[in-house]
Amino acid sequence: MENVISQAKELxxxxxxxxDGNFTDADWxxxxxxxxxxxxxxxxxxxxxxxxxxxxxxxxxxxxxxxSRLFILLRIIFDLPVHADISLRRSFKGWENWPDEDEEKRxxxxxxxxxxxxxPYIEDSYQGSMGKPYALIDEFNYFKSLFKYxxx
Numbered sequence: 001m002e003n004v005i006s007q008a009k010e011l012x013x014x015x016x017x018x019x020d021g022n023f024t025d026a027d028w029x030x031x032x033x034x035x036x037x038x039x040x041x042x043x044x045x046x047x048x049x050x051x052x053x054x055x056x057x058x059x060x061x062x063x064x065x066x067x068s069r070l071f072i073l074l075r076i077i078f079d080l081p082v083h084a085d086i087s088l089r090r091s092f093k094g095w096e097n098w099p100d101e102d103e104e105k106r107x108x109x110x111x112x113x114x115x116x117x118x119x120p121y122i123e124d125s126y127q128g129s130m131g132k133p134y135a136l137i138d139e140f141n142y143f144k145s146l147f148k149y150x151x152x
Contacts, residue, residue, distance in 0.1 A: 005049050008037050012053060018068035018112060018126040028120055035076040036152045043144070050136050067093060067134040068126060072113055074136075076120065078143045079150040080109040088146070092139035094131035097124055 011034035016027040038046055053070060071093060081088075086101040088109060101107050108114060114123040 004037065004041055005045055005052075008034065008041070008049050009052065011037065012066075012069060012073070015069040015073065017065040018072055018122065019065055021125070023120075023122055031073060031076045031120075032152050034073060035150065038073075038077055039149045039152070046140065047137055050140060054133070054136055063133065064126075064129055067129070067136075070136050071095075071134060071139075072122075074139060074143060075110045075113040076152075077149060078147045080143065080147055082108040082110050082114055084109045090139070090142055092136070092142075093129060093134040095127075095129050097127040099124065 011030065014030055015034060016023055016030075038049070041049070050070070053066065083106050086105045086107050089101075089107045091098065095112075099107065099111060108123075112122050112124045112126075113120050115121075
């Protein structure tokens with residue numbers, strides 16, 4: 001399984017960060033490839049992979065780049081509702097432009113990723129973050145407890 005973890009780490013390192021702006025079809029294809037590989041791993045190995053990534057991004061100067069890759073990746077891995085009751089939203093990272101709920105008290109749990117005709121797009125540009133590092137494993141476990149993997 002170490003080989004699959006190494007493959008996933010390599011793919012993660014190639015993912016475009018939210019900070020880098022407009023995503024091309026090739027960028028999204030890489031996200032889908034990485035998400036599919038991770039979906040096939042068992043939970044223990046996913047946690048091991050994400051723990052290694054967390055250690056990396058907590059010790060790098062430009063850690064928002066890696067954190068944003070992983071934040072977007074989870075929104076590809078899981079089939080998250082884009083019109084969910086606000087009670088389901090949890091904050092695992094202090095992104096500067098986290099959107100408010102709409103007039104119906106609903107939010108896009110997949111934010112900043114949205115979907116049109118089955119294709120992802122970034123609906124809000126990156127504007128920075130504040131506070132503690134991204135709680136990647138906590139968000140993964142939260143999503144896993146409530147939502148299914150996206151069919152890729």
